[in-house]
Amino acid sequence: MRDSGEFDVSGALLDWYDRHAREMPWRVAPADRAAGVMPDPYRIWLSEVMLQQTTVAAVRDYFVRFTNRWPTVKALAAAPDDQVMGEWAGLGYYARARNLLKCARVVAEQHGGTFPDTYDALLNLPGIGPYTAAAISAIAFDRPETVLDGNVERVMARLYDIHDPLPGSKPQLKEHAAALTPFTRPGDYAQAVMDLGATICTPKSPACGICPVQAPCAARAAGTQSDLPRKTPKKPKPTRYGHVYIAQGDNGAFLMERRPDKGLLGGMLGWPGSEWSDGPSDAPPFPCEWRELPGEVRHTFTHFHLILRIWTATLPVGWSHDDLIVMEKHAFRPSDLPTVMRKAYDLWRST
DNA sequence: GAGACGTGGGC
DNA sequence: TGCCCAAGTCT
Known part of the structure; x- marks a missing residue:
């Protein structure tokens, strides 16, 4: 928590999140969270799988339809395959839906319908990789795990003016992200960094003027924010x-x-x-x-x-x-x- | 490690 | 219009 000098980056992000957290159907607002309300792990898991490589705007209605139709992981586990695939239709990356059902059935049959609360146990479930395991552990159970998604990669690359291209620079970015992860309110903090990346520290034309961490941002100081993070060029599509x-x-x-x-x-x-x-x-x-x-x-x-x-x-x-x-x-x-x-x-x- | 794997929105 | 990008995972 020290490698931005005296500036308290995670504190500033949490303050900003308290004032600007976006409403989402799966999210517990920071004020409610402060009053002791915990999120439903089933809803956090479902939202995180839907959000893989997918925007909040695209996910919102799908999430509402899924949770209305299948309110619990046991209900989802009992659903016929074709109904789940049909409900997922249009969202893309359909392996997610197949793994979603596999995961629901493992949780229902081997965990009594209760999601495990540790990173390692979550990582073993179908469709849950390093990002999603950390996100569920942090957001649903308020454990101090470090989430590293596209948003966090971009925010870290800019905060520390990292010019090495992705995906090679990932370990370096992860170290910075881990150093910033607080032991108080890690769940809200994880959502705060991702919200910042989605709304202010955007890929193009970042809104540095209203950014709560503009003061310690190295890329902002160097004027390189719009060029970061660098990425290895992609192949043309046939x-x-x-x-x-x-x-x-x-x-x-x-x-x-x-x-x-x-x-x-x-x-x-x-x-x-x-x-x-x-x-x-x-x-x-x-x-x-x-x-x-x-x-x-x-x-x-x-x-x-x-x-x-x-x-x-x-x-x-x-x-x-x-x-x-x-x-x-x-x-x-x-x-x-x-x-x-x-x-x-x-x-x-x-x- | 690199390629497969969807879609819609923004510029 | 075409390209980039999105809260990645699996093989």
Whole structure:
């Protein structure tokens, strides 16, 4: 707590958090926390998993729907897989949802429905890595663990004017973050640093003029804050092409597939289709009279761009196929689809 | 250690 | 428009 000279960085951040903490459905406000209210570990866990690589704005409604539908970890553990995957649809990184269910079932069956409260025990659970284990331990149980997420990395790189690029500089940034972690109110402090990174110490155009720790900030003094943290350059995304087939029977039923658990969009509902290849592919549809729709679906994943052509047909009565699902009209909800599949549906519906 | 893994918002 | 980025984890 000393390596910023005389300035009490963690104290300043806690003071700022007391005045500016943002309201969130999973958060216990600092005043309530001071009155002894503890957060529900289930809600903290769920929010932290949803927040992995995802913004608060995107998570908020999903969190409310999940907790209304499954108020406890035992309730979630008892939920059917497809209902959980459907509720997660649109949030992305679907391995999180599969691991969420695995984790809920481990907690329900092996821990009696009570989350462990230590970093090491949490780290052993599916979908919980170093960040999330520290966050749950700090926020839900007020243990002095150090959270190191993208926000904290940025704040530390700037406070100490670290020019070494990520991810190599991570250990160095972690040391600084650990040195600042207080033994009083570590849970509020963890949220304070992340709030600061999300609202003031932002990646572009940081609001240094209203920052509670501008005085001890080395990057602010050097004028380098907008260049930090440095990162190793990323590779360009290739473009891939594919076809999807949307067939509907006279009764309104759709022919769909449940994607395998491993890999892209694993475990999610989708339209049957070709492989997604490097060149414009010409994969033949399964036997049927297919009509190609005008237009195309463009979608960008983490590591490639995708251009999809959409084909449609009327499903013959009595059609069935191994590996494919006949989704009755009343059971079909577009909101159960991952976004790229929903885009294909939207194009189909608009024609 | 580096690549796979989604999506939407901001500039 | 296209690129960057977000409270990372798993393999």
